Amino acid sequence: MKDRATLQDVARLAGVSLGSASRSLSVPREVRPDTLERVQRAVAQLGYVRNGAAQALASRRTKTIAAIYPTLDNPIFAVSIQSLQQTLWGLGYQVLVASHDYEPAREVDLLRAIVERGVDGIVLVGTDHADAVYDLQRQYGLPYVLSWAVDETRPGQCVGFSYLDAAQRMAGLVVERGHMRIALCPGIADGNERVRARIEGTRAALKAHGLVLREDWIVERPFTFEGGRSAVAQLFGTTDRPTALICGTDIQAVGAIGECRDRGIRVPDELSITGSDDIELANLVEPRLTTVHVPTSEIGRLSAERIVSLIEGRALGETRPLQTTLTMRESLKDLNRVELNSQRPN
Amino acid sequence: MKDRATLQDVARLAGVSLGSASRSLSVPREVRPDTLERVQRAVAQLGYVRNGAAQALASRRTKTIAAIYPTLDNPIFAVSIQSLQQTLWGLGYQVLVASHDYEPAREVDLLRAIVERGVDGIVLVGTDHADAVYDLQRQYGLPYVLSWAVDETRPGQCVGFSYLDAAQRMAGLVVERGHMRIALCPGIADGNERVRARIEGTRAALKAHGLVLREDWIVERPFTFEGGRSAVAQLFGTTDRPTALICGTDIQAVGAIGECRDRGIRVPDELSITGSDDIELANLVEPRLTTVHVPTSEIGRLSAERIVSLIEGRALGETRPLQTTLTMRESLKDLNRVELNSQRPN
DNA sequence: TTGAAAGCGCTAACAA
DNA sequence: TTGTTAGCGCTTTCAA
Numbered sequence: 001m002k003d004r005a006t007l008q009d010v011a012r013l014a015g016v017s018l019g020s021a022s023r024s025l026s027v028p029r030e031v032r033p034d035t036l037e038r039v040q041r042a043v044a045q046l047g048y049v050r051n052g053a054a055q056a057l058a059s060r061r062t063k064t065i066a067a068i069y070p071t072l073d074n075p076i077f078a079v080s081i082q083s084l085q086q087t088l089w090g091l092g093y094q095v096l097v098a099s100h101d102y103e104p105a106r107e108v109d110l111l112r113a114i115v116e117r118g119v120d121g122i123v124l125v126g127t128d129h130a131d132a133v134y135d136l137q138r139q140y141g142l143p144y145v146l147s148w149a150v151d152e153t154r155p156g157q158c159v160g161f162s163y164l165d166a167a168q169r170m171a172g173l174v175v176e177r178g179h180m181r182i183a184l185c186p187g188i189a190d191g192n193e194r195v196r197a198r199i200e201g202t203r204a205a206l207k208a209h210g211l212v213l214r215e216d217w218i219v220e221r222p223f224t225f226e227g228g229r230s231a232v233a234q235l236f237g238t239t240d241r242p243t244a245l246i247c248g249t250d251i252q253a254v255g256a257i258g259e260c261r262d263r264g265i266r267v268p269d270e271l272s273i274t275g276s277d278d279i280e281l282a283n284l285v286e287p288r289l290t291t292v293h294v295p296t297s298e299i300g301r302l303s304a305e306r307i308v309s310l311i312e313g314r315a316l317g318e319t320r321p322l323q324t325t326l327t328m329r330e331s332l333k334d335l336n337r338v339e340l341n342s343q344r345p346n
Numbered sequence: 347m348k349d350r351a352t353l354q355d356v357a358r359l360a361g362v363s364l365g366s367a368s369r370s371l372s373v374p375r376e377v378r379p380d381t382l383e384r385v386q387r388a389v390a391q392l393g394y395v396r397n398g399a400a401q402a403l404a405s406r407r408t409k410t411i412a413a414i415y416p417t418l419d420n421p422i423f424a425v426s427i428q429s430l431q432q433t434l435w436g437l438g439y440q441v442l443v444a445s446h447d448y449e450p451a452r453e454v455d456l457l458r459a460i461v462e463r464g465v466d467g468i469v470l471v472g473t474d475h476a477d478a479v480y481d482l483q484r485q486y487g488l489p490y491v492l493s494w495a496v497d498e499t500r501p502g503q504c505v506g507f508s509y510l511d512a513a514q515r516m517a518g519l520v521v522e523r524g525h526m527r528i529a530l531c532p533g534i535a536d537g538n539e540r541v542r543a544r545i546e547g548t549r550a551a552l553k554a555h556g557l558v559l560r561e562d563w564i565v566e567r568p569f570t571f572e573g574g575r576s577a578v579a580q581l582f583g584t585t586d587r588p589t590a591l592i593c594g595t596d597i598q599a600v601g602a603i604g605e606c607r608d609r610g611i612r613v614p615d616e617l618s619i620t621g622s623d624d625i626e627l628a629n630l631v632e633p634r635l636t637t638v639h640v641p642t643s644e645i646g647r648l649s650a651e652r653i654v655s656l657i658e659g660r661a662l663g664e665t666r667p668l669q670t671t672l673t674m675r676e677s678l679k680d681l682n683r684v685e686l687n688s689q690r691p692n
Numbered sequence: 693t694t695g696a697a698a699g700c701g702c703t704a705a706c707a708a
Numbered sequence: 709t710t711g712t713t714a715g716c717g718c719t720t721t722c723a724a
Contacts, residue, residue: 004486006717017695022719032693047485052463053408054717056399057700064442064463072424082418082445089444089456094463096410097443098435099428110435117398117410117440139393140350225626258630280571284604286632352701363711368703378709400701403716695724701716708711 005046014042025050056118065307066096066114067123068107074223074251075279076296077125080147083300084123091308093120102222104191108132115140121307127151127158128193143310147303148194155318157310159303163194166292166324167201167246170274173290173326174244175209178335179272182206183217183242185231185252195220198248198276217242221252228255236265243272243335250275250282253289257331268333278327290332293325351392360388371396402464411653412442412460413469414453420569420597421625422642423471426493429646430469437654439466448568450537454478461486467653473497473504474539489656493649494540501664503656505649509540512638512670513547513592516620519636519672520590521555524681525618528552529563529588531577531598541566544594544622563588567598574601582611589618589681596621596628599635603677614679624673636678639671 011021016035024031024039031039042048056062065088069077085095096114100106108130111122115136121143124133137144149160167186174182184202187195203213219234221227228247235242247253253275260267267273267287275282278293299322309316357367362381370377370385377385388394402408411434415423431441442460446452454476457468461482468483468490483490495506513532520528530548533541549559565580567573574593581588593599599621606613613619613633621628624639645668655662 008717018718019695019697019720020693023694026719030693035693049458049462049486051403051717053399053402054700055719057397057403057702058717058719060700060719062399072418072428073421075419075421078418078424081443085444089459094442094459095444096440097427098431098441112395113435113440116396140395225630254627254630261632281600281627284571284600284631286607354701364702365704365711365713366709369710372703376709381710397701400716401703403718404701404703406703406716693724696722698719698721700719703714703716705714706712708709 004051005048006051007048009046010039010042010048013046014038062118062120063092064094064096064119065121065123065304066098066111066119068110068114069097069099069125070102071099071223072097074249075281076249076277076294079296080300080303083297084147084304085300087301087304088308091304093304093308102188102191104130108136111136115142121145121311123147123303123307125149126192126194127154128191143307145303145307145310147299150319150321156306156316158319159299159306159322161294161322161324163197164201164204165321166276166294167198168205169324169326170246170276170292171202171205172208173328174246174272174274174332175206175211177244177272177332179244180211181242182211182213182244182246183219183231183235184213185219185221185228185245185247185256187223187227187248187252188220195248202246223249223251225251225255225258228252228257229259232256232259232263232265232271236263241271243270244332245271245273247273247275250277250279250289250291253291253331254281254285257285257287257289268331272332274332282327283329285331287330290329291327293327295322295324298322350397351394352397353394355392356385356388356394359392360384408464408466409438410440410442410465411467411469411650412444412457412465414456414460415443415445415471416448417445417569418443420595421627422595422623422640425642426646426649429643430493430650431646433647433650434654437650439650439654448534448537450476454482457482461488467491467657469493469649469653471495472538472540473500474537489653491649491653491656493645496665496667502652502662504665505645505652505668507640507668507670509543510547510550511667512622512640513544514551515670515672516592516622516638517548517551518554519674520592520618520620520678521552521557523590523618523678525590526557527588528557528559528590528592529565529577529581530559531565531567531574531591531593531602533569533573533594533598534566541594548592569595569597571597571601571604574598574603575605578602578605578609578611578617582609587617589616590678591617591619593619593621596623596625596635596637599637599677600627600631603631603633603635614677618678620678628673629675631677633677634675636675637673639673641668641670644668 011018098110123145125148127149146158149158186198189195206213219231221231275289275291278291282289282291357364444456471494473495492504495504532544535541552559565577567577621635621637624637628635628637
């Protein structure tokens, strides 16, 4: 790295003190206009750029937020990160992104390295983290936001919607459409409270209609296309088959549709499939996916605003759960209706 | 932030000097075993964590790499970032991720902010950047790697494959399959040399077969599902229609397939569609996508290794272009073959 | 409003 | 191998 101009150089060139130069940059309204102007001229002339490390060391602020996600390889997180990043950028913060691939131990390691590097705050996904994660936060007094989560015990620190409610409504819809044999591909429950909420919500909705969610029809699979494929493979390995498969994410649902296509299982005639998230793809696959629309970008934006207000000590009140909506498309069959067109030509 | 223990505290508790404590952490082999052990005990006892800002200021290294992408909302970049990040993590570096949404001006702003914060190196995408980008790099002597790019004038700084070659081979394949009316949806050429290479490669391949790439069949659209949809809408607005559409990315191709479905255009019977990248989805849509397989993760990993070797002054030799392969699936129709089954049941 | 000066916590050169 | 010490470049009192 070449020798960059320092603020000292700027001050010297402008003929002011180091202090005035510093103030010109950080609190320009507290210097006389002509002082400010001379400093600005010197800055321009030298092509001066602040040294972030020095600034961080002296001010004890890094203007950086760490965001730790399970994976970037799911559009909901990619889109959410994008809006998080752009919002933070507008507020003068940068983002250190990391992903742990659903490995709790990796998340702890990441967080440790990030704390060492120095960040002003952290955005995590969900509430289910290793104790060490919360310990680190407490130990360093680091503000944090749990995105994609609601938790009454942490008012003001969660930004998300109720997975329980969403799952309950989706399962309710499937039952209303006449399905009684319903399987669930919710993700992997261990270390993921959102998956557990999906299972609970689905179970509750079925129970409310006098149905039981069969344990052997809760098929825990990763949040990947392959996960959805594999769920279908498992469920159709016997003749004791469901008529509907509720997937935890659209990604799984699309994988499931692909597997059905490969196996010659007609969707939704032989198997209805629903997803969750309403990614753009949900509206492009054949058949188009009945799913839960979730406020992906909004979660990114609100998480950004909240972590900054936490850092800067501005109160923002408690968070309230965001809303989700069911999006009805063709992948869910209505068994109550007389079948006129179940065999469409071509 | 609570008061964290400093290295001074550690040294005091261990009964050694500040220097020995520092060395115990950074070059443990240069201290006596018992010194090392006392320091480690003190570190554990105090829960000491390095202050990154101080370390960066004193050592003039941040152990952070900035990676600026066009968007995170395309699986190829998401996957590539993931492998970049994990490789860098293994090498002791962290990643500052940013995206500019194909806005050259935004890229300059991002880079400026990133330089200010301090990073040891930069990973960019492609070769086509505002002059200001290269100026900043030169001014601060920042090592950089151009990923998803090949450029003979920058040996050792590019990691990617030849878009020209890939486009040429794909177009060659389409022609070989008997298509003579070929349209191209390459992305948006302005500020993107990869798009221009695609156009050139396609043009050259057609020319080699005595065909001409019609200017009005080069449909520049964004790299989104919607971009692909809109290309189909435009091309099918008249009766003068192509029999094949070569898309610049699988995302566009999937969008194009969706638009065809909505318009009742049969793929590939009425329109063949090809993509590029071979994202997982390419193998899941109906019909499955003929595309170019590109080494997505490898680009991330190699970019990581290269930027670190550049930073640490290790020579790694010149880069050579990575390989791509055509992946044949059903979305490209072979017009040379007798049509036996063009109207499949259901 | 300004300048002077004391650190922020660490690294690295140097001397012992 | 260890201890001492001079910065790294900036922010932020404090006094003027």
